[in-house]
Amino acid sequence: MDDKGKSYSCIFAAQLKKLAMDIIESLQWRYATKKFNNTKLLPQHKIETLSKAFNLTATSYGLQPLRLIIIQNKELQKRLTEFSWNQQQVADASHILVICIERDLDEKYINSYFENVKKTRNTSDEILKPFREQLISSFSMKSVDEINTWASKQAYLALGNLLTVCALEEIDSCPMEGFIPAKYDEVLELENKGLKSVLVLPVGYRADDDMFSGFKKVRRSIEETVIHY
Ligand SMILES: Cc1cc2nc3c(=O)[nH]c(=O)nc-3n(C[C@H](O)[C@H](O)[C@H](O)COP(=O)(O)O)c2cc1C
Numbered sequence: 001m002d003d004k005g006k007s008y009s010c011i012f013a014a015q016l017k018k019l020a021m022d023i024i025e026s027l028q029w030r031y032a033t034k035k036f037n038n039t040k041l042l043p044q045h046k047i048e049t050l051s052k053a054f055n056l057t058a059t060s061y062g063l064q065p066l067r068l069i070i071i072q073n074k075e076l077q078k079r080l081t082e083f084s085w086n087q088q089q090v091a092d093a094s095h096i097l098v099i100c101i102e103r104d105l106d107e108k109y110i111n112s113y114f115e116n117v118k119k120t121r122n123t124s125d126e127i128l129k130p131f132r133e134q135l136i137s138s139f140s141m142k143s144v145d146e147i148n149t150w151a152s153k154q155a156y157l158a159l160g161n162l163l164t165v166c167a168l169e170e171i172d173s174c175p176m177e178g179f180i181p182a183k184y185d186e187v188l189e190l191e192n193k194g195l196k197s198v199l200v201l202p203v204g205y206r207a208d209d210d211m212f213s214g215f216k217k218v219r220r221s222i223e224e225t226v227i228h229y
Contacts, residue, residue, distance in 0.1 A: 023168070028217065030167035033174045033202070035210035038092035041072070042204055046171055047095060050203065053165040054099075057158040061135060063113055065105050065151040066158055067195055069098040069188060076187075083183035084200065089174045094204030098184060099158050100195040101151035107136050148196070155198040162201060176200040 001009070047070065054068045071077060072095045081091040090096055102109065114132045117123055139147065159175055166173040177199065184190070184197040206213050219225075 026167040026170075027164070029170070030163065030173070031212060031215070031217070033093075033172040033204075033206050033210060034089065034212045035207040036089055036092040036094070036172065036202065036204045037207045038074075040094060040205040042094040042171060046169055049169060050097065050162060050165060050171070053161055054097075054158055057154075057161045059154045059157065060150065061113075062117075063105070063110070063135075063154075065102045065109075065154055067100045067102065067193070068158075069100060069190075069195075069197075071096040071098065071188075079187060080179075080184065083187065084176065084179040087174075087176065087178055089176070089202040090179075090200070092204070092207075093174070093202030095202075097162065097201040097203060098188065098197050099155045099162075099199040099201065100190060100197050101148065101155055103191070103194045103196055105139060105147050105151060107140070110135050110139060152198050159199050159201060166203060171203050172206040173201055173203045176202065 051068065051070070054066075055064075057064075057066075059065065071080075074091070077093070077096055078091050080096065081088065084090045110132070114128050117128060118125070142150070163173060163175060165171075179197075179200050181197045184200070185195070188197070190197060
């Protein structure tokens with residue numbers, strides 16, 4: 001490599017290092033927001049970024065057994081607060097994201113995934129057939145509970161992805177398991193849509209007086225949580 005090449009690669013390495021530091025700073029900046037500014041709304045392009053990030057989440061087999069409900073309706077948010085252990089984040093956040101799993105992960109659903117692969121990548125039926133048959137057979141042997149557990153794991157992946165994207169986009173958020181899924185399903189009429197709610201993610205802007213924003217992060221030390229071999 002000549003001198004010019006070396007200096008370019010130094011600049012590139014320095015930029016990569018800065019990017020890695022920026023990501024850690026963003027992850028330090030984010031926290032589970034307890035009090036949102038109820039007068040501020042996220043712009044539409046930020047909601048679109050979150051929608052795209054949700055849709056790009058990696059899932060097991062690529063089956064995407066998920067849907068995202070996006071609520072921007074203060075009256076509805078107030079109603080859902082009652083079924084969220086009265087956590088005010090649900091009432092005050094700009095938008096509420098509800099991560100749902102599909103109720104019917106049956107042969108028809110799996111076939112629709114393979115139709116999408118075929119259309120998107122122009123892959124022949126012949127090539128897809130063994131994988132298609134294997135998935136249909138393996139899902140047909142699972143109980144409803146097993147399938148729901150598998151799908152819920154994918155919902156948690158989407159949550160993790162959204163939390164990171166929120167941090168990078170300077171969107172405040174609060175991951176939440178503290179709600180009554182059956183009540184959300186009822187209020188949002190999710191059964192009619194073939195869905196079950198699994199996780200809730202209020203997003204928006206932190207209130208100036210959210211005391212949690214100033215708290216130090218509580219984490220085990222890296223030496224304790226990361227093991228090198
Ligand atoms: C799956 C999951 C569920 C959570 N549920 C709630 C919740 O219902 N209410 C809440 O205020 N925080 C909830 N949290 C936030 C955690 O308490 C918080 O992420 C953790 O204490 C670490 O703090 P930090 O996110 O501020 O760094 C949840 C977090 C996760 C990942």
